[in-house]
Amino acid sequence: MNCIPSHAKKATRNVQDNDTIATALYNRMRGKFNTKDQIEFYSLADKYRAHCLKTGHMHRYYNGWQAEIMYDINFNHFYRAMKKTLKMSKDIKERKCTDELYNASYLIGVIYSLQGNTGLAKKYFHKAINEAGTGDSLKTLHIYKDLANVEMDDEPDKAMAHIDRIIRITKASDLKYEYCDAIAFKVVLGFVMHDWNTVRKYYDVYMKIRDEHRKDFSTTYYTYVQICKHAADKEWDKAIYLTDRLTNIDKYKFKADIYEISGNMKAACKAQKDYIHHKDSVNSTIMVQELTNATYEIESIFTHIRKEEAKVMRIALVLTIFMALVIIAALIFVIRNRNRYLRELWNKNNELERLRSKAEEAEIMKESILKNMSHEVRTPLNIIAGFTQILGQSDANLSPEEWKDIAARVTESSNNIVKIINDLLYISSKDSINYTMRNDKVDCDELCSRCMEKFCDAKADGVKMTLNSSLPGGMRIRTNEDGLSRIMECLLDNACKFTEHGSIRINCRLTDNSRNVEISITDTGCGIPEEIGDKVFDPFYKTDTDVDGLGIGLILAQRIACQLDGNITLDRDYHDGARFILTIPVGKE
Incomplete structure (x- = not known):
């Protein structure tokens, strides 16, 4: 399973040697991890967790839960993954398995990092490290690796320190596969920091591992390492050629960086635009998925309302029969109390009508926002992002008039976003701004x-x-x-x-x-x-x-x-x- 930390896989194999049922279920579950057969995967995950819970192996129990969450993350189901993670955290606390609590914090960090919220991602990664305990520990390898990944662009020195820590841990524990990945990551960090000596030094270490330990050699970052080495040797064409082998938006980011390092600013600008465009497309896909999940929640509300309506109708029928029996038994008693029952029924009907109106209003509001918000908010955001990229280039040669024009456009776009948000806040809450004082x-x-x-x-x-x-x-x-x-x-x-x-x-x-x-x-x-x-x-x-x-x-x-x-x-x-x-x-x- 590509998204499950390799050290966790190794530890799981060790503790499962004596449990053939758990081993078989776990291996079948791993075999379905990179497929879209989610029904089969979820079924195997449920069986695996049920077996582990029955045998009392809580570490394996939560490892199976973590695998299901990582499966959802792998297919961009972040809304679903976050709900399951919070449920897992609650379960850990209720069962008092505090040694496993770090996994929930780590998963939340992964979700935030993939959604582009690096601030919250760092917060939860550090929280996971604290919960995992002090010192170099095998169970923190994947946390430090993801923390280095989110800090790589803004704080490369910190990211390098985390990778050095991983290298120490994997080397001491003789984890050659994980050690190989850490060395490759160090080569990429050298590229980000333009530290070509580091790139060349650890490239040689990486290739030596390939020659000496072919069985345990990891090819996960092989193409990245080759790109960085060509860039260090100023072999720009070879580096650019290899970027097309990358399967995600990294190929656009690497192209932009290589063109910028080589001095081809025109090509760097185009590659940066492609990177922003594809990143925006990925974020749009995630947004659609989140809205789909929100729509499902709204449909659940409607289902609940319909059940409540049916329940009220059954109550009304029972009350009617009861009142008929009471009339036969004691006509005077019914006359005195019927108004109370009618008021209760009326209030319940009004409450259901209110809930239905709120749900319908929410549906209309969602459709209206989807139609209008995309252009009105994303256009000024794209303007700000584009000009910020230009201003962030150290060799940007702009005249004072161009600087002034860019600043004016960024300010105008920021003001437009603030105005839109203020108007939305007022529309969403009639009491958000109070103009009733007329003095x-x-x-x-x-x-x-x-x-x-x-x-x-x-x-x-x-x-x-x-x-x-x-x-x-x-x-x-x-x-x-x-x-x-x-x-x-x-x-x-x-x-x-x-x-x-x-x-x-x-x-x-x-x-x-x-x-x-x-x-x-x-x-x-x-x-x-x-x-x-x-x-x-x-x-x-x-x-x-x-x-x-x-x-x-x-x-x-x-x-x-x-x-x-x-x-x-x-x-x-x-x-x-x-x-x-x-x-x-x-x-x-």
Whole structure:
């Protein structure tokens, strides 16, 4: 099994020599590890664990559990693997098998490292080492190896120290296969650190092992070692040629590094783009898998709701029969108590209806997010990642204007992401921002002018933006200034997005015997078809999917308006574009 640490396999073989049943089950399970026959693999894993638990061999019991988790990780089922790992950790604590607790922490570290979260991966790898005990131990070999892997790019010196520790342990324990892998890893680290003496020195050691111990020689990193040696000898073409033999995204990363070392920055930039593209594709596959698992959880909720409905119906039937019997036995008693039973039944039905509505709302929310979030979030993230790669190149020859342009683009992308997250947080929780305090005295004309200035650059060229007001000069209303500004920004942003020609007009006037102020934003854009007029205030709804945005601006403005005791409506009688009307109380002086 490629993903199970080799020292664990060797230890397992030693303790299973006297247990032929466990040995047979374990070997059959290993034979299915790299196949997609998950039903057969899970069945063998269950049988193996049941046998080990029956015979009282807890180390083998948890080793079988670990094998099943690594199988899920091997096929990118991270959601499933994390659930099983947490369940395994709980089982270890309940059975008080604390010597095995480090395995759960290690598996969590593996999951986080493969998902790209190196911070949490390091945390759990160190936790696993502490739980495994101090000193050089065989059971920490795989932990140090994975820790070195996640630290290799950012902290190569620490990674080298971990590999040196592995070399000491494997050499002392005469583990030639594992020792061979550690030497190969040291060659790769020398390449990462551009320490060509280390590359050449340990390449010779690696090849000597091949010549002297062919039976125990590991070819896991053979191609990597050859690539690093060619790079150390400046044989760039040979190194690049061998990178195509790598089967994962490492081939793009190695190509980018080799081109950069050789001075071919144009080819390095292209290889770096390919690396980012394929890495992003892998992450997208993982995201789809995670969403699939989440969908399964939602379907489980629906199943639970249906069971609850059936249960309630059975309860209702029993109650009906009971009430009929009670009527026959004591009519007066039933009359006095029937209202209580009806209230209980009504409350249960309401609770089920509430749960069903929440589940349906969650399903709709998931679909909306999947449609809108990918472009709106990943585009600025890709911009930041791309320019960060350029800025991180030590020999990047950029003019001051290019530096300033890159900084502006990164800042703009960061601000876009922050705005998206803030809007999502507000939409997801109505109480996340509270605009109910209305103690500000606000000049409506002045506030509208300020908001117009913010959108002068956002509107299309040639679009005229004007403010017309019939409010008394210097008139102020009592409201929440931040909330009113946020509403105007949402409405103006919507108008600017859909108006390519013509004008955007803001009109302010008193209505309802001077009790309310009416602010209308009128544009000459594409307008809103009558049949979808009721949907524009729905979360994540967009009339045009090609226009940037998540489709939450109008619902955000409507919710803030409600907190200010106001309201926003769409003028159905205006057909030359769109007109939204905000009505807000004047308030008490």
